Amino acid sequence: MNLPFLGPVGARDLLDILLVAALIYQGYKLVVGTRAVNVVRGIFVFAGVWVAAQLLGLVTLSTLLGRAGTVGLFALIVLFQPELRAALERIGRPRGREASSGAALQDLARALERLAERKTGALIAIERRTPLGEYAATGVPLDALVSVPFLEALFARNAPLHDGGVIIQGSRVVAAGCLFPLQQSDGTYRRYGTRHRAGIGLSELTDAVVLIASEERGSIRIALGGRLGPDLNGTELRDQLRALVYDYEDAPPQPVGGLV
Numbered sequence: 171m172n173l174p175f176l177g178p179v180g181a182r183d184l185l186d187i188l189l190v191a192a193l194i195y196q197g198y199k200l201v202v203g204t205r206a207v208n209v210v211r212g213i214f215v216f217a218g219v220w221v222a223a224q225l226l227g228l229v230t231l232s233t234l235l236g237r238a239g240t241v242g243l244f245a246l247i248v249l250f251q252p253e254l255r256a257a258l259e260r261i262g263r264p265r266g267r268e269a270s271s272g273a274a275l276q277d278l279a280r281a282l283e284r285l286a287e288r289k290t291g292a293l294i295a296i297e298r299r300t301p302l303g304e305y306a307a308t309g310v311p312l313d314a315l316v317s318v319p320f321l322e323a324l325f326a327r328n329a330p331l332h333d334g335g336v337i338i339q340g341s342r343v344v345a346a347g348c349l350f351p352l353q354q355s356d357g358t359y360r361r362y363g364t365r366h367r368a369g370i371g372l373s374e375l376t377d378a379v380v381l382i383a384s385e386e387r388g389s390i391r392i393a394l395g396g397r398l399g400p401d402l403n404g405t406e407l408r409d410q411l412r413a414l415v416y417d418y419e420d421a422p423p424q425p426v427g428g429l430v
């Protein structure tokens with residue numbers, strides 16, 4: 171095939187273009203909804219100024235930006251090390267892992283309702299595409315089916331594993347008493363306690379759906395994509411779980427509606 175200005179375009183060129191397009195799309199899916207998205211925008215602006223400086227022959231500016239770019243690349247790798255690791259894990263992860271069953275999600279919602287009613291604090295992360303193994307490793311490994319009494323027993327005051335977060339993979343509780351990373355990238359959630367900030371922090375670094383029952387307020391909220399959603403009643407929680415976990419396929423993480 172002959173294209174004006176470009177000359178002959180063969181099947182190999184088309185394959186090349188398709189692969190690059192797929193790579194850019196996958197890269198976009200990896201960063202969208204994470205804190206890295208603003209940095210990516212910044213990099214594009216930086217690159218634009220650098221290219222403009224080169225085209226205009228502004229030698230000092232383009233040399234300066236070129237050097238800063240090299241140093242910046244290493245700084246970014248250090249700064250976004252957790253996100254990069256999670257992204258690589260996601261790429262290498264085998265497809266077709268066990269999905270959360272509808273019954274497990276119903277039990278989860280019911281357990282959260284009961285815990286919140288009795289003002290018992292709870293923090294539960296549901297794994298989606300980003301593996302939560304490194305956070306599960308900070309707690310006590312378990313392998314139990316999700317059930318209302320089990321979750322209630324885990325978070326009961328004075329229970330040995332009530333402190334920290336629980337991690338769910340598919341329909342199983344795989345760890346309890348886990349340490350989640352505290353949210354700290356901006357001051358938006360400074361007024362919240364550590365349970366909420368740990369939930370938001372984990373949701374910022376991964377695509378997990380994090381459920382938080384507040385001991386103080388008896389409320390249930392979801393943290394997703396680094397944002398804390400509004401108070402939910404039982405029906406709303408079930409609907410959100412269905413949409414965010416059961417129906418979740420390849421969609422990128424979306425912020426929860428009605429953010430605070």
Ligand SMILES: Nc1ncnc2c1ncn2[C@@H]1O[C@H](COP(=O)(O)OP(=O)(O)OP(=O)(O)O)[C@@H](O)[C@H]1O
Binds near residue numbers: 335352364366
């Ligand atoms: N990094 C962390 N990872 C997991 N869980 C944590 C972490 N930090 C604190 N927690 C949990 O949060 C509890 C303290 O909650 P705190 O009262 O400070 O938070 P809060 O957001 O105000 O929640 P609540 O509304 O339930 O009181 C701890 O006992 C512990 O179980």
